[in-house]
Amino acid sequence: MxxxxxxxxxxLVLLQPSLDELARILTTKLDFNxxxxxxxxxxxxxxxxxVQPAPDGPAEPVSGDPDDDLILACAAEAELDALVSGxxxxxxxxxxxxxxxxxxxxxxxxxxRS
Numbered sequence: 376m377x378x379x380x381x382x383x384x385x386x387l388v389l390l391q392p393s394l395d396e397l398a399r400i401l402t403t404k405l406d407f408n409x410x411x412x413x414x415x416x417x418x419x420x421x422x423x424x425x426v427q428p429a430p431d432g433p434a435e436p437v438s439g440d441p442d443d444d445l446i447l448a449c450a451a452e453a454e455l456d457a458l459v460s461g462x463x464x465x466x467x468x469x470x471x472x473x474x475x476x477x478x479x480x481x482x483x484x485x486x487x488r489s
Contacts, residue, residue, distance in 0.1 A: 388423060388425045390426075394426070437469070450475060451472070454475075457486075459479070460477055
C-alpha cells in the first residue's frame with residue numbers, strides 16, 4: 376500500500392479490498408459500532424493519497440487465498456512500490472509480486488529510517 380518510499384517519505388495508497396476487510400474486523404472482532412468504524416475508515420481515506428478500487432473480474436490465483444489474490448491484483452493495478460502486510464501465511468512468503476515488494480510494517484519502517 377505504499378508508493379515511492381524514498382528519502383523517508385511515501386504516498387499512502389489504500390486498497391479497497393483492504394478497507395472492506397478492515398471495516399469487517401472493526402465491527403465483528405473489535406466491537407466498533409458502525410459510526411466508529413466509519414470514522415476510522417474516513418480518517419484513513421483522508422490520510423491517503425489515493426484509494427485503489429478492486430479490479431474488475433477475478434484475480435489470478437497466486438497466494439493460495441482468493442481474498443489475498445484480490446489484494447495482490449489491486450496492488451498491481453495501483454503500481455505500488457511496496458505492499459505492507461502482516462500476512463505471514465499467504466502474502467509475505469511471496470516477497471515480490473508484479474514488480475512490488477511485500478514487506479512487514481517493521482521492515483517498511485526500517486527502510487524509511489535508513
